[in-house]
Amino acid sequence: MSWLWLLAAIASEITGTLGLRASEGLRRRRWLAPVAAGYLAAFAFLSLALRAGMSVAVAYGVWTAVGIAAVALLARVIWRDPLTRRMLLGIAVIAAGVLLVELG
DSSP: OHHHHHHHHHHHHHHHHHHHHHTTTTTSGGGHHHHHHHHHHHHHHHHHHHHTTOOHHHHHHHHHHHHHHHHHHHHHHHHOOOOOHHHHHHHHHHHHHHHHHHHO
């Protein structure tokens, strides 16, 4: 069950972050509620994952790594944000580091 909570936390955080981008730095106020709801839900779901027994190192590592990768890819698709080979390499290095922590 902890992985399900973690997936919900990741999805919520991605939603909040993409909403923040869509809000243009909160200048478009209609995005304020989705941003706040996304981040609040992310922390609530993360706490449930931890309560279900997932270690904080694994939970936080996976949460941030998947969040970074997903936001970078989705921002590229939605807004044509840059996604260079160097950035993709950085995402791969982060994923490898999280894998090492999880196996560690």
